[in-house]
Amino acid sequence: MSTAPHYAPGTVRTRFAPSPTGFLHLGGARTALYSWAFARHFGGTFILRVEDTDLERSTPEAVQAILDGMRWLELTPDEGPFFQMQRMDRYREVIAQMLAAGSAYHCYSSPAEIEAMRERARAEGRKPRYDGTWRPEPGKVLPPIPEGRKPVVRFRNPLDGEVAWDDMVKGPISFANTELDDLIIARPDGTPTYNFCVVVDDWDMRITHVIRGDDHVNNTPRQINILRALGAEPPQYGHVPMILGPDGEKLSKRHGAVSVMQYDEQGYLPEAMVNYLARLGWSHGDDELFSRQQLVEWFDTRNLSRSAAQWDPKKLNWVNAHYIKHSADEDLARRVAPRIGKRGGSVQGVDLPAVMALLKQRAETLEQLADEAMLFCAPFDxxxxxxxxxxxxxxxxxxxxxxxxxxxxxxxxxxxxxxxxxxxxxxxxxxxxxxxxxxxxxxxxxxxxxxxxxxxxxxxxxxxxxxxxxxxx
Missing domain, CATH: 1.10.10.350 (Arc Repressor Mutant, subunit A)
Structure with a gap:
């Protein structure tokens, strides 16, 4: 087994960077948890960054849902939340610097022309991609600029060599630069693209470690190349496999891939959800039940699984039942009282902590507790x-x-x-x-x-x- 890494206190900086195009789902919550636990383990800083540049899909309600989910799980950021839409001037400043330095250039190819390039490549058995028509090279004569056409800005990706990193989860990964075309970093209206904003944010926020889903693996070589073009040291990356449903398929709404806050509504305790999510792709020996403090003490990316985890509602219920059983009666009473009220019951004159003591041994959720407590809190007919x-x-x-x-x-x-x-x-x-x-x-x-x-x-x-x-x- 490799030696456990060591970082000086205060040097580790991680981030969770959700896009507010929907609720905080289980995969995102797990990513946030791992990033938080890694920062806490090394006495570092955990940053929350909201990547809200998708104006058509980002909503204030989704932002609030993310903040609510983080608050419920008690994953409190040390810095943030930061919002990308509030950093547009900074992105444009860096793009201007890259254009001046020659690491980016204007491309006037139309969408139709780009598609024609891709079709030609497919017909010739090559990877469909932008062919570099507007990429400046020594001695190359560029086409005349089409009148009235606004350009995109492309990153001048290296043409040879490879980009490689030692992934904290998957191990060594490399991509040949010939596999990467010149990525668009700003649209015709000047708004920067996702991969570029991420790079500038990670650079400015001095992010040292990025833990995220493995759907981002293909973004990583592009981001590393842009960071290096800016003279920045790339962070260490760890890409966590996805969560699968009980049937082995990608987790979806039918499996329970809903907002984290829906689990609050269904009567799950946040400490139980933290325990279950942590164990869903990470392990510490055979330990199944552990406190938040133990998670922080034990957390190590070397023990993150390289294979996809499987969502198991029965296991979650078992974990939740354990936490309910070991919760203080007064705390359960406080949590269950509003649920009784929603059912039309009243806790007036009821020794609710004593009721919780009686009922908690066999309850899997707070909703079950509330249902059973109505025996004592509803008028008898x-x-x-x-x-x-x-x-x-x-x-x-x-x-x-x-x-x-x-x-x-x-x-x-x-x-x-x-x-x-x-x-x-x-x-x-x-x-x-x-x-x-x-x-x-x-x-x-x-x-x-x-x-x-x-x-x-x-x-x-x-x-x-x-x-x-x-x-x-």
Whole structure:
């Protein structure tokens, strides 16, 4: 195994640079998490940069969705958010410098002419690409400038050699420069293109390490060449494989590739999502469950997987259930109370932390907790009890046992222990086993045949409510 890298504190600078053309999805959230953890591990700086130059598709709502997702996951940037649209003057300044230096040039070829070049290349069995018509070379005579046509600006890519880097995830990668044509870095209206903005931003923001999806691998040699043309040292790159759905196909909406914030709505804890996302393509031995602090302590790009990770909703639910089970009851109560309110329930007069303590052992999400908590937070309507439950469990014999239970209940201290003792007393008095009392009690008091431990449920409902409901049968 290679030696773990070491960087002086404060020297590492990473960035997460989403495009606000939609929500913060799972792949983006994982990239942000890895970049954040890498910076935190080395005592460095994590930067948030919003790449909003796609004016047709970028929206303020998408920007807010990204910021909300980062805030929910607690991936707080040290610098930013920076917005590319606010840096247009800087991009134009660098383009002007490159034109003056000869590392960029104006190209007046029309889209139709470019397509014709590509068709000729295809017909001749060559890679379809721009043929360098307007690339200035010693002794070359350029065509006359078409009247009224606005040019693009192209980067003067090296013609020989190769561009190579040692990828932090994939290992050595190289591209022959003959495979790369002269990239457009500014459109006819003067607006800079994506790859160029990224280069200037990474240069200006002194980014040392770029962790991003492997769909960017083909962009990397172009970006490295532009950085070198500017006299800048390229950052170290690490390209993380994509996340696949449970069926092995590219993750999509049908698999759950939705906004990160939708997982908040569905009742997942941010700490569980951080744990699950981190493990989805990175490992520390066989550890499956770990805290945010442990992730920062352990994180190393050497342990990022080279193969695609597979999204597993059941595994996420298992992780979330673990975090719910180990959460403080008061914290769960705070998180679940608004969800109860959305269901029309009220926590007024309810010991919600105690309810959470009772319910959390078997819950996979906060939504499940809220559903179950309605047992204690919603008005009880005996008419809503399914008739088949009433017919099956509230027989004349069962009602007699319940009336006896209600009569004796008036004289005891209302604790779980005292209720359990009372139940044994009633069972002995009637010579029956627990199901003969427990299930009718559940149906009469909760309208359900199944609940958590009935003595605990009765204790939380309160003596007055329980006795009143039993007298109403």
């Amino acid at each position: 005996p008419a809503a009890t399914p008739p088949e439950l009433v017919a099956q469990h509230l027989t004349d014999g069962a009602r007699a046992i319940l009336r006896d239970f209600a009569g004796r209940a008036a004289g005891i201290e209302w604790t779980r222990e005292a209720i359990a003792a009372l139940m044994k007393e009633v069972l002995a008095a009637h010579g029956v086993k627990m199901p003969a009392l427990g299930i009718p009690l559940r149906v009469a008091v909760t309208g359900r045949a199944q609940t958590p431990a009935i003595d605990a449920v009765l204790a939380l409902l309160g003596k007055d409510a329980v006795v009143a409901r039993l007298h109403g049968i």
